[in-house]
Amino acid sequence: MFKESKKKLSAPAMDTLLANGTSFEGTVEAEANIRIDGHFQGDIRSTRTVVIGESAVVRSDIIAQDVILAGKVFGSITTEGRLTITPTGELYGNTATTALVISEGGILDGTIQMNRTKDVELSTSTDESNDETQSSFSKNKEDSQAALQSEAG
Structure with a gap:
């Protein structure tokens, strides 16, 4: 059965x-x-x-x-x-x-x-977009510093 x-x-x-x-x-x-x-x-x-x-x-x-x-x-x-x-x-x-x-x-x-997971890997395209983001960030940082100096000065 x-x-x-x-x-x-x-x-x-x-x-x-x-x-x-x-x-x-x-x-x-x-x-x-x-x-x-x-x-x-x-x-x-x-x-x-x-x-x-x-x-x-x-x-x-x-x-x-x-x-x-x-x-x-x-x-x-x-x-x-x-x-x-x-x-x-x-x-x-x-x-x-x-x-x-x-x-x-x-x-x-x-x-x-x-920590990053082992599955996450940075590709070269991500590196290129990071370079653009970094230069944009640097420009914004410079603008912010200039504004702070003009307020202080």
């Missing part, structure tokens, strides 16, 4: 969870999603998404594809994708990312380095 499937089902990657009320110190490296709801100190590296839950306090440098921050992080966050800071999220440190979303109430106390 039922046909046996000849397709082999692959098990999804298990997520790594550090639950609320748990403390951990060390280095975590994973090719799966990581969620931290407890206290963590050390380095975190993931090729997938790292979620820092609302109750989490993390003293760490985090490198991941994407990071969703709802708790507190003291350290740097580097993503190849998106850093999302929710209304309860707090980052006290630097970040380097290609996309940044900070919801109202979220805190980022540090520096931001926005």
